[in-house]
Amino acid sequence: MKRLGGATAVLMLTGTLIAGSAVAAEKIVISNWDGYMPADLLERFTAATGIEAELALHGTNEEIMGKVMASGGKGYDVIFVSSPFAEALNKLGLAATLDPAALPNMANFYPEAMELKHDPGNTFSVPYAWGTTGLCYRSDLVDGEPDSWSYLLTPPEALSGKITMLSTDRWLLAAGFLANGYSVNETDPAKIEQAKIDLIAAKRGLLAYDDTTFYSKLVSGEASLVQAWDGWCNYGIGENSDIKYVIPKEGTDLWVDAMVIPAASAHKAPAHQFINFVLDAENGLWVAENILYKVPNKAAMEALDPSLIETYPNLGMSPADLLKEEQLLDVGETQRAYARAVSEIMAAK
Amino acid sequence: MRSRRLHALLLATPGLAWLVIFMIIPCLIVFFYSFFERGTYGGIDYVFTLGNFARALEPIYLTIFLDSARIAGIATVIALLLAYPAAYAITLAPPGRQSRYLLLVMLPFWSNYLIRTYAWIVLLNREGLINRGLGGLGVIDEPISLLYNEFAVIVGLIYNYLPFVILSIYASLQRLNPEIREASEDLGAPAWRTFLRVTLPLTLPGVAAGGVFMFVLSIGNFITPDLLGGGRVHMVGTLVYDQFLSARDWPFGAALSMTLIAIMLLLLFLQAVLVNRAQRDRGTAHA
Helix, strand or coil, X not given: CCCCCHHHHHHHHHHHHHHCCCCCCCCEEEEECCCCCCCCHHHHHHHHHCCCEEEEECCCHHHHHHHHHHHCCCCCCEEEEEHHHHHHHHXXXXXXXXXXXXXXXXXXXXXXXXXXXXXXXXXXXXXXXXXXXXXXXXXXXXXXXXXXXXXXXXXXXXXXXCEEECCCHHHHHHHHHHHCCCCCCCCCHHHHHHHHHHHHHHHHHEEEECCCCHHHHHHHCCCCEEEEEHHHHHHHHHHCCCEEXXXXXXXXXXXXXXXXXXXXXXXXXXXXXXXXXXXXXXXXHHHHHHHCCECCEHHHHHCCCHHHHHHCHHHHCCHHHHCCCEECCCCCCHHHHHHHHHHHHHHCC | CHHHHHHHHHHHXXXXXXXXXXXXXXXHHHHHHCCCEECCCCCEECCCCCHHHXXXXXXXXXXXXXHHHHHHHHHHHHHHHHHHHHHHHHHHCCHHHHHHHHHHHHHHHHCCHHHHHHHHHHHHCCCCHHHHHHHHCCCCCCCCCCCCCHHHHHHHHHHHHHHXXXXXXXXXXXXXXXXXXXXXXXXXXXXHHHHHHHHHHHHHHHHHHHHHHHHHHHXXXXXXXXXXXXXXXXXXXXXXXXXXXXXXCHHHHHHHHHHHHHHHHHHHHHHHHHHHHHHHHHHHHHC
């Protein structure tokens, strides 16, 4: 869900080559986005279990996917990825089958979190956080509530040049799909083409594509309306209470970030112990309170300070509400067409 | 004679080994990848194809090559126009001061490239220092768009590479024997003619080296267009970056890189031919 800027690219490319040899003998290696779990989590895990754990970072789903595919998953014991990528890892035979008996803390989950479409029963992945993608806007700079995806694609004159969109393929295309009433997992080439044409036309009204700092552009007033993940919109709301989050009337996607144990992991038992530790109510609560993302952990969400939900209304969305939206799923072969469409959108004038 | 050659070879070995391991071999791997198909999940399907090169030459991508060359070209010309007087001014300073001025030229390199680029975002954005300043002075009513366009990218490229250009021109100016200039003046040439007929031609190698350096670094840059162009200005560098890290289409990214490398080699080759010819001409003129 998070994405680092361009700078890390060179490091990532060399990282891909090095990753294959980064096999630790004694400790487990976790790969996660920077700042996406409590800073002292690994320390407390080691204190509680005696198992050493090391954190590796990835900037994007695509990056960790590249690393895992290059090394066959060797060198990693738990990786955090968005659910379509977890599915892809499973289809490639790179994800281990999980042992539910070793994950008793799954009892903390909402029932919905055990039946997610990408992996009913959590057989190869365990949800970590979930949420929606929508419009995050300055209510003092936008007239009325921007309740449609068309605000991004064909903005009113006053908003032109003050809009940012996500550039990550699935979410960029989702805006085009949803505005046309299509599925967020669309596979029909004609519909992908239509979304591509609409998104190229939408470039004229954009300030920039932004996956990482869109909320600060809202705070500074450079942008008035941005396509955002709900948790990240909260960072803007935290700095300026005029910022609001809305799910457009056409609906949106449900995204799920999950934990996966690579099939090639040499430490599967401690890896299970780690996931179970994360599912502890206290750790789930930390994620919700500090990262302002919703977690599928019922025990944690029920312990959440109600004043937080008042400040950040989207934290209060119920699992039932979340599941009304269509979950992003792996689209298999169609991913090639997605990648091509997005390359052409980015390249077009 | 033979032992001297052996010594030279030994001395060059670490450098050559470095080049072969970290430059030639990776380039060959990229070259190899460019002839295969993208796998469903971003890996490589070992099915031979020339499709990646055909795709790289499609109008939509070809336009990006041309745009990149144009942006890099504009940045290079402006950088040379800024760098030459600056380098000249430094050579006119007393020798003791020159090294201090050169240190000032190098000073930006003490901070990180990314931080310097973000500083430009702070300066140029709609609510940034420049817009606020101009607005406060009443020069503009509405904020002007300085960021996320070609202008910002060109500014960023010039800012980041200008020191290299200054240094390379300075080096050639510094090597120039002042007596040659004095001779021209003694023979009655006004200062502008001395500059145009003597100084400038003799320092052209430095100008060419700085220019090529600037152009090559600019055309392949991806951080500046990504951050200052806001993803709306696409250059070859960002295109390649996206293929490897977002689209996970390594073969197409490889084909784009190879096309870029081929263009660069061609340019460097042309530059070498021109420099050679110029030197040969000068040689015959003196004879």
